[in-house]
Amino acid sequence: MPVQRARPVGEAAEVVAAAIIVGGRLLLAQRTRPPELAGLWELPGGKAEAGETARDALRRELREELGVEVSGGERIGDDVPLPDGRVLRAYRVELVSGTPVALDHAELRWVDARELGDIDLVGNDRGWVPHLLGHLTGAS
Secondary structure (H helix, E strand, C coil): CCCCCCCCCCCCCEEEEEEEEECCEEEEEECCCCCCCCCCEECCEEECCCCCCHHHHHHHHHHHHHCCEEEEEEEEEEEEECCCCCEEEEEEEEEEECCCCCCCCCCEEEECHHHHHHCCECHHHHCCHHHHHHHHHCCC
């Protein structure tokens, strides 16, 4: 079992990932960094700041990364423990305003259920695929 490093006091322990689904398609973002993840696809999101709720982190991160406003935050799938002691969590959010633009990624892509099974996702997001498929096909 890998050793988890302690986080500095006051540092948030959650990393948030957003499932934005519009018209039966899920928005994915292509990473540019770090080198070992560049070119892979992920749910957009990022680290919550100390004292920030998951919903607030989702709104801030998606404003910064995509230039959009979102609401909601229903949990999807299981927690993904990260090597630094944080936990990665996915949330379903609703697009309130704006058109997503790749401000912090190589590109964005809307995928349907079939395409989601074929796309090269980052390892941390792969466990959520069955849950995401349920949302894409209306089963959840």
